[in-house]
Amino acid sequence: MTGIHETPALASLAICPNSRSGGECDHCQARKLSVCAALEPHELNALDRLSRKMCFPARETMFEQDEPSDVVYNITSGAVRLYKLLPDGRRQIVGFALTGDFLGLSMGERNVFSADALGEVTACQFSRKQFSDFLDTHPHLLRRLHAFASHELSIAQEQMVILGRRTAEEKVVAFLIGLRNRWSRINGSTVNVPLPMTRQDIGDFLGLTIETVSRMFTKLAKQKSLVITPDGVRLLEPARLEAIAAT
Amino acid sequence: MTGIHETPALASLAICPNSRSGGECDHCQARKLSVCAALEPHELNALDRLSRKMCFPARETMFEQDEPSDVVYNITSGAVRLYKLLPDGRRQIVGFALTGDFLGLSMGERNVFSADALGEVTACQFSRKQFSDFLDTHPHLLRRLHAFASHELSIAQEQMVILGRRTAEEKVVAFLIGLRNRWSRINGSTVNVPLPMTRQDIGDFLGLTIETVSRMFTKLAKQKSLVITPDGVRLLEPARLEAIAAT
């Protein structure tokens, strides 16, 4: 069997190798969105040499809550669900990481949440220690990392409002508008909202059951505010939805 | 009328002057808890010269959501409620700041939440610009500030679990245990939990109504897990409560 005639399994490996070589920052589509944007070309080069290019297939767990953590990630493509589990199985998704997002802001000894790849995910992996040392010699990167953390904190506080004080309909709409805005920074689209996560994931993010999420989608679709597509939703009345989310 | 016989208003001013002179870091009880702990004596001195010692009387608003923000605060004593308001009046308290906490992590152009002093509050105020410039020349402080932001992010994510996936009883218990742990770092007590905030505040922090909060307190008191005191609660069965909070 030659390299030309690969089995499906091998082909899958070929498009999602678990580790690649460095020197890919030049044409990295996440660069402008990620912490890297703070670096000069020669600094980017230095950081690149510390990185290991990873690829996770769909559904793979990247790391788990409470495990010792000695690496951090910069997501370069795909979507990741971040979640905390209670002993009795209840789950709270604390966020979805997209292209350009950084995993490992807390820099603690152990992971404070688990992370699963939703679809195929590519990421730059760094040794936590090496990355931390790099930060010490590159204050600009630390500044940007801190800006990322501050922004994440703001997002988290906004999520508290959604979880604590919003109705089911408002939750779903706020989720869609928020995700739309994040996608738009990545791929520019402002009405198509890809939903790589399941209804269960959305429910566990919003503090709702899967049934309630489904009912709200149906309700919004019936009133022509959106249409449900195979891979997400298309917003028909963004202004109306934004009004609900702002309420 | 002489200076000796002050009116109550003046006396109140005397014990809570709105601005004091610098050079008080030596005997500041918040120093070890706050971002300042990252600084060498001479650096602390330099930062001290940038600070304005403030005192806010009970119930005073320190700053408001959406207002332009050009100062940051380091809380040196007292308790502050941080909250976001929806246009229709619904309120979500996103946190309570205690001694040693830093207000202004997000470093944005405008405040993302409002802040009210719950009791008398003292704080070091800094010009946002000056503080930011100081960070540029003191990477150690930036490191510590980032550690603070990361920690806050963890707390916020834990609060998401509480808001999204916990019952009313679990919410109240988790709140009490969490607050107990924070007080213990400040004043060492591990069973007395001062509650400078109202039931309404607790409800708006946990996504509950004042009635539900009150009922949960009553329930916990009836089963002898705690006693309600004039200024808070005393935990009688901390282990039992911790078990509920950990569930």
Add this chain to the structure above:
DNA sequence: CGTTGGGTTGATCGACCTCAATAAAAGTGG
């Protein structure tokens, strides 16, 4: 005292959950 702001308690209601059935989609192996 009357007033006011906080807190507690009871009765009732409803938004969302639970349970159950079905439908649709996505794999999987022949």
Add this chain to the structure above:
DNA sequence: CCACTTTTATTGAGGTCGATCAACCCAACG
């Protein structure tokens, strides 16, 4: 390419936890 299973999504019926509405208590305070 098509049966078959598995996973995910939808829809309905009924139940429940916490919200709402309302009354009352109590301490602080002018």
